[in-house]
Amino acid sequence: MEMRKLAYLGPEGTFTEEALRIMSPDAERMPCPSVSAALDAVRREEADAAVVPLENSLEGGISSTLDELAWGQPLMIVAELLLPVRFSLLARPGTEIGHIKRVITHQAAQTQCRNFLARELPNAFVIAAASTAAAAQEVSLPGSPYDAAIGAAIAGEHYGLIEVASDIGDRSDTVTRFIQVTRPGPLPEPTGADRTSLVAYLADDHAGALLDMLSQFATRGINLTRIESRPTGDGIGQYFFHFDAEGHVSEARVGEALSGLHRISADVRFLGSYPRADGLSPRIRRGTTDVEFAEATEWLERIRKGT
Numbered sequence: 001m002e003m004r005k006l007a008y009l010g011p012e013g014t015f016t017e018e019a020l021r022i023m024s025p026d027a028e029r030m031p032c033p034s035v036s037a038a039l040d041a042v043r044r045e046e047a048d049a050a051v052v053p054l055e056n057s058l059e060g061g062i063s064s065t066l067d068e069l070a071w072g073q074p075l076m077i078v079a080e081l082l083l084p085v086r087f088s089l090l091a092r093p094g095t096e097i098g099h100i101k102r103v104i105t106h107q108a109a110q111t112q113c114r115n116f117l118a119r120e121l122p123n124a125f126v127i128a129a130a131s132t133a134a135a136a137q138e139v140s141l142p143g144s145p146y147d148a149a150i151g152a153a154i155a156g157e158h159y160g161l162i163e164v165a166s167d168i169g170d171r172s173d174t175v176t177r178f179i180q181v182t183r184p185g186p187l188p189e190p191t192g193a194d195r196t197s198l199v200a201y202l203a204d205d206h207a208g209a210l211l212d213m214l215s216q217f218a219t220r221g222i223n224l225t226r227i228e229s230r231p232t233g234d235g236i237g238q239y240f241f242h243f244d245a246e247g248h249v250s251e252a253r254v255g256e257a258l259s260g261l262h263r264i265s266a267d268v269r270f271l272g273s274y275p276r277a278d279g280l281s282p283r284i285r286r287g288t289t290d291v292e293f294a295e296a297t298e299w300l301e302r303i304r305k306g307t
Helices: 015-023 035-043 063-071 107-112 114-120 132-140 153-159 209-218 252-264 290-305
Strands: 005-009 028-032 049-056 076-084 088-091 102-105 125-128 148-151 162-166 175-182 194-202 224-231 239-246 265-275
Touching (some): 005 015, 015 049, 015 153, 035 175, 063 239, 088 132, 102 107, 107 125, 107 148, 132 153, 148 153, 153 162, 194 252, 209 224, 209 239
Parallel strands (some): 005 049
Antiparallel strands (some): 049 175, 088 148, 088 162, 194 239, 194 265
């Protein structure tokens, strides 16, 4: 069987690589410099799939991923992973925390480790890097002006650094949601604990336009697990919307909601139905099961036939 090649947001040593290792441990890994580059590798058939971050529990949606899925050549989400974010202070072997004066890391990591830095390294200068992995790579170079980096433990493995301190984030419950994306094709089979993702574009801006969209889900008993607006680029106040909904498009209530949304929107882009990483099954309220939708359709057909 041919080994699958998966592109991911690099460089080596990122949390995205850690997510990829968990999702597809046997895949060949292809680091890419950006989310766009990773997804374009799939579009060009240079990779079978890509793993990219979609949202973070502290910072919300990853705008580069959201916009690529909305505007780029269509792709489909087939799997997701919830990865706890654990930051480590990484340094060259033999380094003691009292000797660390210059730290390099990504700005988001610095923000999420603010308390540790203030408590343990109050006099250290913190310099911004393009990514936490790039920071670790910089510290590993001979003659590096930096004493330590903040990043994922996996970065230390790649670049020969040791963990001077582990789990240094201010919040121990921070989680990033990663998705595996492929070219459009057959959907994953429904599991009973699924999520459907899509993008909807307003047909026109009017009072209650968003409510009209939300009603398509609410009247069919579908809970939305995420809703996020993004600017269209056509001017201030012009937005489109990302939705994550409980359920699989093969289920009647979900399919009807998407059909209703399509009727009232300028466009709807289906991004996939796939198993939820948390395994949670939705509560399906009375009147919205597949059996009840089928019975209602048969009842209406009998009326139309005069029977």
